């Protein structure tokens with residue numbers, strides 16, 4: 001089994017660690033020469049994990065032709081880059097390949113889910129199927145082999161099983177699923193709720209507030225996901241409540257961290273002026289706000305985060321407005 005990972009960032013490195021530990025032939029491809037040399041020669045990705053030793057069998061290159069001969073290609077770049085990397089790898093796919101999506105969010109212009117983007121970007125004769133490998137999994141913990149469980153979700157059950165077998169080990173357990181819509185919606189929408197979680201912490205609120213946010217957050221994620229065809233039970237699993245909990249509560253979460261700074265400053269301007277990290281929940285809030293308006297879906301938390309990010313509303317007023325919304329029965 002030959003696996004190529006597209007993207008040499010945080011999550012690509014986490015995935016590579018798991019595969020190399022499983023004795024899979026794994027190569028990371030990236031555009032940052034320094035990072036690639038660091039992985040290939042020093043067995044480190046110091047930009048992301050200063051003190052972590054990587055499995056020395058992880059290979060790394062800036063040569064995209066490495067994709068040639070791959071049985072599986074894992075895409076570990078931000079959602080805004082998924083379409084372009086699909087186009088870049090297509091000439092080098094020489095058989096029907098399983099494409100593993102690990103990104104969480106929507107296409108920047110078409111608002112499509114990631115599996116849809118990949119299916120539209122890679123010709124059928126080069127694509128076995130898309131498997132989304134998603135769930136509660138901060139790379140910072142996976143590289144340290146901290147026990148983690150996530151889902152391999154695909155419309156093709158055989159390919160989902162192949163990915164389950166390839167990635168599973170004593171610290172990384174994979175479940176399979178086929179509700180692509182529900183799973184991809186769950187992991188995308190939780191990022192905007194995680195920004196809200198950070199904002200509330202930055203404003204100085206506590207554990208009661210966070211529990212309220214997670215509970216009401218999953219309620220609006222379910223409303224949205226069901227309206228698009230996701231199954232209710234999926235939102236109770238790893239790609240729903242599981243990923244929502246980890247991202248809303250973990251200091252590793254970049255969505256939480258971005259929200260925290262916004263809450264502390266009581267303005268999103270600080271984010272727009274300084275952020276350089278991958279914070280998917282920011283763009284997702286815009287997509288979800290637009291789609292929810294179109295379909296008339298009630299998304300109070302996501303809408304307040306949208307107003308904070310895109311309309312200059314101050315977070316303290318947003319929190320108060322959420323609390324004073326007209327009361328309804330539970």
Ligand SMILES: NC(=O)C1=CN([C@@H]2O[C@H](COP(=O)(O)OP(=O)(O)OC[C@H]3O[C@@H](n4cnc5c(N)ncnc54)[C@H](OP(=O)(O)O)[C@@H]3O)[C@@H](O)[C@H]2O)C=CC1
Nearest residue numbers: 007008009010011012076077078081103104137138139278
């Ligand atoms: N980090 C995590 O714990 C997890 C992340 N995810 C998801 O994985 C996706 C990637 O996140 P993550 O790895 O954290 O992000 P990072 O920012 O850590 O890494 C992304 C990598 O992709 C590279 N990249 C960006 N655009 C391109 C491009 N056009 N061509 C080639 N490479 C490109 C970046 O290079 P450069 O630095 O030059 O921009 C960087 O090396 C996100 O959707 C995220 O939600 C999912 C689960 C866990």
Ligand SMILES: O=C(CO)COP(=O)(O)O
Nearest residue numbers: 135136137138253254255
């Ligand atoms: O999706 C993730 C963990 O499951 C990563 O979350 P962040 O992008 O907020 O760091």
